[in-house]
Amino acid sequence: MTYQEDLRQALGDAVTFDPQILRAYDHDVGEMPRALMGLIEHRPQVVVAARTVDDVIKALVLAKKYDIPVTPRGQATSGYGGAVPCRGGMVLDLSSLNRVIEVDTEKATVDVEPGVVWQELSRTLAAHGLDNRVYPTSAPSSTVGGWFAMGGVGIGSLRYGSIGDNVLEIDVVGLDGVIQTWSGPDIEPYHQTCGAVGVVTRLRLACRPSEALAFIASNMPDAASAARFMADAETGLTPYSATIQSAEYCRMRAKAEGHAPAVASGFLVMLAVPEAGADEAQAACLASAHGGVLIGREAAAAEWAGRFYPMRIKKVGPSILVGECYMPLGGFAAWWRDLRAALPKDDLGLEAVAVRGGRLAVLVYILDHARSLLYNLRIAKAMIPLRIAARHGGTAYASGMWFSALAKRLFGPEKYKRVKRLKHAVDRRGLLNPGTLNGPGLPFLPFASLSRCILAGTAFLAPLAARVSYKHPTDHLMQGDRP
Amino acid sequence: MSTRKHTEAATNSCLSEELAYAVDTCARCGFCKVACPTYPFGGGFEVFSPRAKVYFLKEYYEGRVDLTPEWVDRLYRCTTCERCQSICQTAIPLVRLWERVRAEAVDRELGPMPAHKKLRDLAEQWGNPYGEPATTQSQWLLPDHAPLETADILIFGGCTASYRMPSMLQTGVSMLTRLGVPYAYAGGEEHCCASPLLRTGQLSIAGELISRNLRLFAYKGARRIVTPCGGCSKTLKHDYPVFAQKLGIPFDARVMHFSEVYVGLIREGRLKPVKPVNKVVTFHDPCHLGRSQGLFEEPREILAAIPGLRLVEMAHCREESRCCGAGGGVKSNYPQMAAAIARDRVAEAMATGADILVTMCPFCQGSFDQAIKELGGGIDLCGLEALLLDSVAV
Secondary structure, eight states, X not given: OOHHHHHHHHHGGGEEOOHHHHGGGSOOSOOOOHHHHTTSBOSOSEEEEOOSHHHHHHHHHHHHHHTOOEEEXXXXXOSSSTTSOSBOSEEEEOTTOOOEEEEETTTTEEEEOTTOBHHHHHHHHHTTTEEESSBOTTTTTOBHHHHHHHTOOOBTXXXXXXXXXXXXXXXXXXXXXXXXXXEGGGGGGGTTSTTSSOEEEEEEEEEEEOOOEEEEEEEESSHHHHHHHHHHHXXXXXXXXXXXXXXXXXXXXHHHHTSOOSOSSSEEEEEEEEGGGOOHHHHHHHHHHTTOEEOOHHHHHHHHHTTTOGGGGGGGSSXXXXXXXXXXXXXXXXXXXXXXXXXXXXXXXXXXXXXXTTEEEEEEEEEEOTTSTTHHHHGGGGGHHHHHHHXXXXXXXXXXXXXXXXXXXXHOHHHHHHHHHHHHHHOTTOOBSTTSTTOOBOSSSTTSBHHHHHHHHHHHXXXXXXXXXXXXXXXXXXXXXOO | OOOSOOOTTTXXXXXXXXXXXXXXXXOOOOHHHHHOSSGGGGTTOGGGSHHHHHXXXXXXXXXXXXXXXXXXXXXXXXXXXXXXXXXXXXXXOHXXXXXXXXXXXXXXXXXSOHHHHHHHHHHHHHSSTTOOOGGGGGGGOOTTOOOBSSOSEEEOOOHXXXXXXXXXHHXXXXXXXXXXXXXXXXXXXXXXXXXXXXXXXXXXXXXXXXXXXXXXXXXXXXXXXXXXXXXXXXXXXXXXXXXXHHHTOOOOOEEEEHHHHXXXXXXXXXXXXXSOOOOEEEEOOOTTTHHHHOXXXXXXXXXXXXXXOEEOOOSSOGGGOOOOSOTTTHHHHOHHHHHHHHHHHHHHHHHTTOSEEEESOHHHHHHHHHHHHHTTOSSEEEXXXXXXXXXXXX
């Protein structure tokens, strides 16, 4: 029996080898240069759309039997390549494994399958007087399992930390088909590792009681004042969530949505605070102390309502280069100053979400056009925010496949060692998401890490890329805040 | 492997500049995938999602893949409910995109689907997709209805209401009759609005039907065209002006769905719901009325005006309303999928605990009628205007 026949017999119509269908699984949200994609085997040979845990078990057991690399996938709403195959093989689509198993109102927890979508989960929890503690800005589509596997932070992270901090228990299926349940520190190796040491089939999440939120937004004159206001607000106003946006980002959004920008210059600091304890006068005092001023409640509420739509700026792109990193709040102003100096020709749309412990998860958007000349050079600019962040105490946001060479720094040496040991124990042949951890090698030099080549290549090209700016037809609308 | 040549000139050659740009802006966020009512019927494979379809179209128009019969089939598995485009991060006009590529499939003789060809054949022969003779078009008229030859208002019955689900049309016209509002009706001369043909990419026959209707409207000199159908009103409002310009036929009538007429009459105090209707109802926003025309408040205003009536909303309502499964040619060619989508929506309605599922589109009503029967009852079904008629004293 061939592996195709075996898979078909075991999984029926949950498995496909149709080349047209396989093509839909060879990418994620990232718009990577074709030359780069050509260096990996990004198109799978088989896709399993798992509908039950039993499907996952069967798929993994057969993958082991036939030596098939397996790339687990949620909705592929990240651009790090963590859900993209690098050695072909099998994509294990978990988005249909999407039942909310049980809500425990007393303990304020919920058990879900990995394909549950964050926004749908919020709706389900609302009926029980609960809500998600943290969720991504891609909540209308991204899955609980996918965000956990990538290791995300987002809305609510100021109060509750990362997704990893809010998962209490998981079920994991390995290549042997055995389900194991982990809790506490034993969860750690499965967080941020994109299924490289096992496929998560159940997560128990801590929830928060539903609470009404009020929204306070302040226009701060510069990055330093925005950071200071954020730090003071964290202790003084106990917000649930907070973000910082550059005026250029506000202008990009406004242009895409057809309204006036929320702020014309400086930065917009947005706080979501419990309605019961919302003290606008105190917030105004804090803002004023740092040279800022509150914007109207309606505008603040509109910003909150638009939190799921950061990519709307692609409408004026039509492509965007995205740089992402963690920054300590204390280093934010200096990082921003250096970033502006490094990219003097570009409008930098910045959106940062505050994370517990005085950190920011920062996204930098530069409008571009993937079909224009020199896009493949300009894409190197996306690495500049991270390179500068390293000088100011910042780190990578995630590793996935493209930045797998940064995994050790991102995880920390202890966790990295632990994950590697586990990988060696459960997956010696490197079948589970082989693009992560070690990363794929180059086709002509299999022992040379593609991820390291990307990091080195972009570092080499970045100074040149920084000199080349995409002239957007509406460029003049973005002017106004460059130094 | 594609046989299309990938040249600069060929790139996006079949799309307007605006649509080509829109395809490029896709953020691949997948919001559309989660919202799509037909995606779950693709076995859980990404390729059935709107996101994958946009990706495919990008590849196709850049000459890397070809339009295969399988892809054509996938592109026809869409009810054109507009949920995908209303949730789209970059506001891509997705339904226009689907319709454009369906038209291209028809041009290349890869489409439409078999059931849609039948609709075209019937529309060509009879002027309506049900294959009914024009002589029976006026049969829905009740004895007290008295249409004039010409009037400010021209009733456009639409095929589904005229030939299959006449209650909404009859009730609306009864209301106008009782209020003494003069109206004209061109029974026997009215042609299909062409919505099912436009949605399935059959532009040539659609253009013919539209041309005939435009000439009829011009001849009748109506200032307002009133219809009970979501699909007809959407098409008359959005597509007819484009065709009128293209065909050089004047078209300056205001198109109204009956709900807009009722609201106007209630606001003017001419229509007074006074008799209590002591029921709990839930309202289904028809896609082509709600998302297409923005008619979310009008039906709720009418329901709120009826004494004793209590509205409970479904989990997905207004902009987020789920589809009945019938639109875009899905019910005719993929009846099982359409029926399953309708059952899901009825189940959502039943979960509210309402006595009655209310809607205001004969197409939706037909789908739900069948779905409620399949589910063994559990909720009543009613047109919004029937409730209004029960309550008014004119």
